[in-house]
Amino acid sequence: MKKLYSRPESLNKSASGFCPGCMHGTITKITAQVIDELELGEKTICCLPVGCGTLGLLYWNLDLVGCAHGRAPAVATGIKRSRPQNLVFTYQGDGDLGAIGTAEIIHAANRGENFTTIFVNNSIYGMTGGQMAPTTLVGQKSTTSPTGRDPALAGYPMNISEIIASLRAPAYVARFAVNTPANINKAKAGIKKAFEIQLRNGGFTFIEILSNCPTNWGMTPLETLDFIEEQTMKQFPLGIFKEPEEEIDKC
Amino acid sequence: MTRVFMKGCEAIAEAAIRGGCRFFAGYPITPQNEIPEYMSRELPRHGGVFVQGESEIASIYMVYGAAAAGNYAMTSSSSPGISLKSEGLSYLAAAKLPAVVVSVMRAGPGLGTILPAQNDYFQATKASGHGGFRTITFAPSTLQEAVDLTYQAFEYAQRDRNPVIIAIDGFLGAIMEPVVLPPFKELKEPPKWAVTGKKGKMYHIITPATANENSQQAFNLQMEKLYRRWAQEDVRVEEYRVEDAEFVFAAYGTSGRVCKSVVNALREQGVKAGLIRPITINPFPYRSFEKLDPDRVKAVIVAEMAIPPQLLYDVRVGVGRAIPITIVRASGGNIISQKEAVEKVLSLQKGEMDYEEII
Numbered sequence: 001m002k003k004l005y006s007r008p009e010s011l012n013k014s015a016s017g018f019c020p021g022c023m024h025g026t027i028t029k030i031t032a033q034v035i036d037e038l039e040l041g042e043k044t045i046c047c048l049p050v051g052c053g054t055l056g057l058l059y060w061n062l063d064l065v066g067c068a069h070g071r072a073p074a075v076a077t078g079i080k081r082s083r084p085q086n087l088v089f090t091y092q093g094d095g096d097l098g099a100i101g102t103a104e105i106i107h108a109a110n111r112g113e114n115f116t117t118i119f120v121n122n123s124i125y126g127m128t129g130g131q132m133a134p135t136t137l138v139g140q141k142s143t144t145s146p147t148g149r150d151p152a153l154a155g156y157p158m159n160i161s162e163i164i165a166s167l168r169a170p171a172y173v174a175r176f177a178v179n180t181p182a183n184i185n186k187a188k189a190g191i192k193k194a195f196e197i198q199l200r201n202g203g204f205t206f207i208e209i210l211s212n213c214p215t216n217w218g219m220t221p222l223e224t225l226d227f228i229e230e231q232t233m234k235q236f237p238l239g240i241f242k243e244p245e246e247e248i249d250k251c
Numbered sequence: 252m253t254r255v256f257m258k259g260c261e262a263i264a265e266a267a268i269r270g271g272c273r274f275f276a277g278y279p280i281t282p283q284n285e286i287p288e289y290m291s292r293e294l295p296r297h298g299g300v301f302v303q304g305e306s307e308i309a310s311i312y313m314v315y316g317a318a319a320a321g322n323y324a325m326t327s328s329s330s331p332g333i334s335l336k337s338e339g340l341s342y343l344a345a346a347k348l349p350a351v352v353v354s355v356m357r358a359g360p361g362l363g364t365i366l367p368a369q370n371d372y373f374q375a376t377k378a379s380g381h382g383g384f385r386t387i388t389f390a391p392s393t394l395q396e397a398v399d400l401t402y403q404a405f406e407y408a409q410r411d412r413n414p415v416i417i418a419i420d421g422f423l424g425a426i427m428e429p430v431v432l433p434p435f436k437e438l439k440e441p442p443k444w445a446v447t448g449k450k451g452k453m454y455h456i457i458t459p460a461t462a463n464e465n466s467q468q469a470f471n472l473q474m475e476k477l478y479r480r481w482a483q484e485d486v487r488v489e490e491y492r493v494e495d496a497e498f499v500f501a502a503y504g505t506s507g508r509v510c511k512s513v514v515n516a517l518r519e520q521g522v523k524a525g526l527i528r529p530i531t532i533n534p535f536p537y538r539s540f541e542k543l544d545p546d547r548v549k550a551v552i553v554a555e556m557a558i559p560p561q562l563l564y565d566v567r568v569g570v571g572r573a574i575p576i577t578i579v580r581a582s583g584g585n586i587i588s589q590k591e592a593v594e595k596v597l598s599l600q601k602g603e604m605d606y607e608e609i610i
Contacts, residue, residue, distance in 0.1 A: 042451075043448045063447065063448055066346065066460055067315070068338060068339065068459065071312040074309040075312050078312070078320065081274065082317045104308075104312070
């Protein structure tokens, strides 16, 4: 009999502490699968954020570095520059990366640091209890935008991938989702591509993945799938914003 | 051993490279720019990495990452910049990561001036960030001492898995003096705890977090044990002409340097003056003050470039209440005046005590 499915080697045999229906579990799993498939387990260093992703300290079976809120790209810079032979990636949420860590991510991208960032965007601060994030949709309710995000007071959602893709140095910038099996497969392929680019010293790679937060959105997990399709993707369209094939103007 | 004529900041940078530093990240701020400038020029020649961070915050986290990967890493800054690095210093201490941080103090608070000061004594010794951690903090008063301490700082950082601070000021950073440079240290393999990729099922975790209240308290107790060991084993102090002194100065760094001249000038006039100069301002040489004989010593004079005074508090802890303490001070970029310090002692001889301390 052939075994078709099992827990990735790059994850521990611990129970998940993510909320029921949370997509962090899926995103963590497909990333671990890619590391296994590329046989990079002994080569990988993972930089974890502050937020729900911090729980990864318990789940990843990889060398791990816990970072301060928003600073993972700076930490990854120090690691990768010291050990270019390792595969280095940061795993960050939208509060961590899109608010307090904006400077760190933009400048790591702009230096073309040869590591990968996996950016989990669920439009809210999950760990702290559902506050408004830079990525919260217009009109979307949170504990600090109780009547819905008002652009007159809080501006508009920030499209981080598009901002990073506007820089010259990054090699690969793309946005995926994990709300359907087809999208999960595409996201996994994107992560694999990013790691392969890093392995051939191709420069900075940025994978944004649209995620959910049933707990703080106040929805059932199934409702969040529709919300992502109908609302989130309007603001954050899926797609590849930058690829290495693009010939960089050398003048 | 090479003897060369060097500027303070550059001598520190060179000593760091010779001490094994192969990673530097920093952000421009006066009066310490010569350190990153020197590193950007020299580190790549030794196979090292220089990164100009987008901020002081990013720079110290680059150092955090390099240290986690087993590299000997350093950053430097000045007062407002050290404030920005304080979060990172706390994370380094929590994650048990070794690093060397050079604090070139300028006058404050706020933007203050770019001129030399010692207003950041508390920051350098007691509250370099949140959470109640400590560092070994060296306060050299000559460039040779700065070179020797920077060279050794990396070993202390690695030994303790804790950041080490070198606290100087804009004066020491800018002056030029002849220094003997130590030889280049042989680089070591990354320590066993460093993240280099897991081996089989054994993976490394570097984390500033603890699981619960008991593991947090256990960590705090473990750190307290380390700090107590420093107090026993790592205190460094220069006691200059203290044996028979009736008037004892307490001063470190640039002020310590000035007070040495003051002691010599007073001795020439027949006044029995001496100097206790802390070289580690943490751990503090309390013992040097505790052993002062109240029957002989008429006054302890704290000389520091900080208003209100800060070093005074540690001196008071050491001296107790048996000997009067007074101060000579300056701030804003002013250096301790030798003339003022001499006159202070001469007036003390006449029994005049003019400073009411606020402890």
